Amino acid sequence: MNKNVLGLFLMGVLNGAVQAETVFVTLEKDNALAVVDPIAGTLSKSVDIGQRPRGIAISPDNKLLYVATSDENTIKIIDAESLKEVGKLPSGKDPETFALNPAGDRLYVSNEDDSLVTVIDIPGKKAIKQIKVGVEPEGITVSPDNLWVVSASETTNMVHWIDTLTNEIVENTLVDPRPRALAFTADSRQLWVTSEMAGTLMILDVKTKQLIKTIKFEVQGVTRDKIQPVGVVIDKDSKRGYVALGPTNRVAVLNAQTFEVEKYLLVGQRVWNLAFSPDQHRLYSTNGLSNDISIIDLETQTVTKSVAVGTYPWGVAVKP
Amino acid sequence: MTNRQEMDVHSLKELSAGQSCMVSLLHYWRAMWGIIWRELWRFVTQRERFISALVRPLVWLFVFAAGFRAALGLAITPPYETYILYEVYITPGLIGMIQLFNGMQSSLSMVYDREMGSMRILMVCPLPRWFLLLSKLLAGTGVSILQVYVFLVIAWFYDIQAPLQGYFWVLPALLLSGLMLGALGLLLSSFIKQLENFAGVMNFVIFPMFFMSTALYPLWKVKESSALLYHLAQYNPFSQAVELIRFALYGQFNQLAFIYTLVAFVVFMAAAIVGYNPSKGMMVRKGGT
Numbered sequence: 001m002n003k004n005v006l007g008l009f010l011m012g013v014l015n016g017a018v019q020a021e022t023v024f025v026t027l028e029k030d031n032a033l034a035v036v037d038p039i040a041g042t043l044s045k046s047v048d049i050g051q052r053p054r055g056i057a058i059s060p061d062n063k064l065l066y067v068a069t070s071d072e073n074t075i076k077i078i079d080a081e082s083l084k085e086v087g088k089l090p091s092g093k094d095p096e097t098f099a100l101n102p103a104g105d106r107l108y109v110s111n112e113d114d115s116l117v118t119v120i121d122i123p124g125k126k127a128i129k130q131i132k133v134g135v136e137p138e139g140i141t142v143s144p145d146n147l148w149v150v151s152a153s154e155t156t157n158m159v160h161w162i163d164t165l166t167n168e169i170v171e172n173t174l175v176d177p178r179p180r181a182l183a184f185t186a187d188s189r190q191l192w193v194t195s196e197m198a199g200t201l202m203i204l205d206v207k208t209k210q211l212i213k214t215i216k217f218e219v220q221g222v223t224r225d226k227i228q229p230v231g232v233v234i235d236k237d238s239k240r241g242y243v244a245l246g247p248t249n250r251v252a253v254l255n256a257q258t259f260e261v262e263k264y265l266l267v268g269q270r271v272w273n274l275a276f277s278p279d280q281h282r283l284y285s286t287n288g289l290s291n292d293i294s295i296i297d298l299e300t301q302t303v304t305k306s307v308a309v310g311t312y313p314w315g316v317a318v319k320p
Numbered sequence: 321m322t323n324r325q326e327m328d329v330h331s332l333k334e335l336s337a338g339q340s341c342m343v344s345l346l347h348y349w350r351a352m353w354g355i356i357w358r359e360l361w362r363f364v365t366q367r368e369r370f371i372s373a374l375v376r377p378l379v380w381l382f383v384f385a386a387g388f389r390a391a392l393g394l395a396i397t398p399p400y401e402t403y404i405l406y407e408v409y410i411t412p413g414l415i416g417m418i419q420l421f422n423g424m425q426s427s428l429s430m431v432y433d434r435e436m437g438s439m440r441i442l443m444v445c446p447l448p449r450w451f452l453l454l455s456k457l458l459a460g461t462g463v464s465i466l467q468v469y470v471f472l473v474i475a476w477f478y479d480i481q482a483p484l485q486g487y488f489w490v491l492p493a494l495l496l497s498g499l500m501l502g503a504l505g506l507l508l509s510s511f512i513k514q515l516e517n518f519a520g521v522m523n524f525v526i527f528p529m530f531f532m533s534t535a536l537y538p539l540w541k542v543k544e545s546s547a548l549l550y551h552l553a554q555y556n557p558f559s560q561a562v563e564l565i566r567f568a569l570y571g572q573f574n575q576l577a578f579i580y581t582l583v584a585f586v587v588f589m590a591a592a593i594v595g596y597n598p599s600k601g602m603m604v605r606k607g608g609t
Contacts, residue, residue: 220389249403267402268393306401306402
């Protein structure tokens with residue numbers, strides 16, 4: 001009896017030692033949502049989710065998933081436990097990327113074909129405003145202090161600064177060609193923007209809206225045309241940032257203080273989007289062409305495993 | 321003879337039997353240590369041999385593997401769990417190469433010893449021939465393991481890093497693969513009478529064994545080019561030794577590779593012992609020692 005109690009106790013301690021989390025991955029071609037156990041490094045299951053799912057986010061209370069099903073012109077609300085659809089949001093046409101505000105009551109959607117940003121009130125489940133931006137808006141993000149929404153227009157080569165109080169553009173900043181993804185530092189003082197065509201990462205000062213530094217990526221043995229930065233994330237301590245470099249099959253590790261590239265980590269083919277584990281000990285990358293996600297141990301800065309998930313993994317969200 | 325005297329004689333007999341057993345074991349140990357020490361001393365003092373043993377795999381790693389870098393990564397094959405660079409893939413193959421060349425080097429030194437006459441001294445030692453050959457084999461394997469660990473340290477600084485526990489688990493794998501390749505060397509040396517004939521070993525054993533194996537390319541890649549090559553590579557004992565090392569380096573046990581390497585070792589060793597038997601083996605035909 002005592003042995004059993006001890007065994008259960010030890011199991012509890014061991015389970016607690018490795019914080020379990022669930023990784024959700026949208027599969028653009030399979031029209032499905034893959035659920036991955038990253039500690040075991042296995043695909044738990046895959047569920048049908050809707051036509052051409054791409055952008056994905058999780059609510060601040062980790063209870064709901066928002067999934068942009070592009071060919072259905074909607075954003076679906078999914079229960080993060082049962083994976084059942086519990087509602088829909090009017091996203092406008094062909095939603096791809098979107099951003100959730102820190103409070104979890106506003107959603108900002110890029111409508112690429114219409115050159116619009118749609119503002120959605122989540123509790124009311126309705127679009128409250130459409131903001132005209134540059135041609136082909138793609139990347140979008142909200143600052144952690146909830147003052148700014150920034151949208152990047154791929155063809156106009158511009159980022160648009162939208163005041164969250166008025167939902168109006170207050171400033172535009174020209175950036176390198178084909179800006180793709182955006183991320184704020186945790187203190188909301190810097191905005192990082194990736195440029196797919198120039199192969200660069202631009203660091204902008206939020207106060208002045210001006211460029212602080214441009215970082216050019218170079219990967220040994222890979223031609224320059226393959227260096228196409230896309231997804232970008234920065235850790236909560238602003239010590240390191242990580243940039244997905246598309247067809248180079250690499251994730252660049254940057255020192256967020258000196259802006260030096262410390263390392264390039266080899267992942268699957270055409271790495272697209274990135275997401276941290278809740279404790280930020282791991283990073284997950286979706287690899288569009290090799291149909292898997294890579295798990296990166298951030299303490300050792302090594303790729304520990306790549307897990308096959310399904311066809312064309314696109315977006316990734318993590319539930320604690 | 322009194323009872324007391326009888327008891328003393330009996331005790332003396334027992335003591336002498338025990339002593340003779342101890343002396344015998346000591347004999348074996350001394351002989352084995354002597355052979356191992358001679359081989360290690362030879363290796364340490366021959367700086368050129370030490371350097372050349374390292375330069376060969378390092379040139380392959382830094383030049384050949386860099387040329388075929390496969391910068392976009394190789395597809396996932398066990399024991400790897402994610403994408404790897406070609407340098408990472410080729411490293412266990414180069415470890416096998418170190419042991420293969422070392423095994424052949426030992427065989428070369430056996431031929432040299434035979435030509436110089438020092439093997440006669442070894443073989444007239446009042447210990448079983450199989451034991452002397454096994455000692456010789458262990459000595460050569462020990463040297464190859466030293467070379468491998470120095471190579472792994474250099475590779476570590478070249479950013480080819482296996483999990484830490486892999487460096488421990490690879491040791492028994494290296495012992496078995498080293499013994500197997502060394503036994504093959506011994507077997508070959510029993511066939512070769514003159515040093516000049518050793519070039520044939522290079523052409524007909526080392527190169528085919530190395531190139532028709534999984535040292536440089538994964539099996540699935542070989543299969544794409546030729547089914548025959550695929551089967552040759554699959555059944556090549558060197559391939560199995562390389563796979564045993566590859567899996568052990570990543571903390572995994574490849575059962576098939578282990579059994580295959582073990583069986584190959586037993587077969588090569590038995591054949592080598594027969595080969596070195598003056599009444600049965602190749603020595604009779606060649607008229608050598």
